[in-house]
Amino acid sequence: xxxxxxxxxxxxxxxxxxxxxxxxxxxxxxxxxxxxxxxxxxxxxxxxxxxxxxxxxxxxxxxxxxxxxxxxxxxxxxxxxxxx
Numbered sequence: 832x833x834x835x836x837x838x839x840x841x842x843x844x845x846x847x848x849x850x851x852x853x854x855x856x857x858x859x860x861x862x863x864x865x866x867x868x869x870x871x872x873x874x875x876x877x878x879x880x881x882x883x884x885x886x887x888x889x890x891x892x893x894x895x896x897x898x899x900x901x902x903x904x905x906x907x908x909x910x911x912x913x914x915x
Contacts, residue, residue, distance in 0.1 A: 839904045843897055850893045857886040 864879035 853889050
């Protein structure tokens with residue numbers, strides 16, 4: 832469906848693609864944090880765990896963006912075109 836010149840379905844898919852990428856980076860950050868911890872690099876481990884938490888925040892914000900997209904599209908005053 833297109834609303835105000837934006838294909839909202841594709842837009843949502845693009846947000847999902849970003850989320851998939853961030854999810855992968857979060858997993859790597861988690862793995863590296865534990866490797867650093869196992870090697871005795873406590874400060875590095877703490878920093879990586881902090882980065883992991885920030886990536887969790889990014890994923891939550893992307894989820895909120897998807898919800899906002901639905902709300903904004905619903906409330907848009909422009910033309911809506913549905914594929915039939």
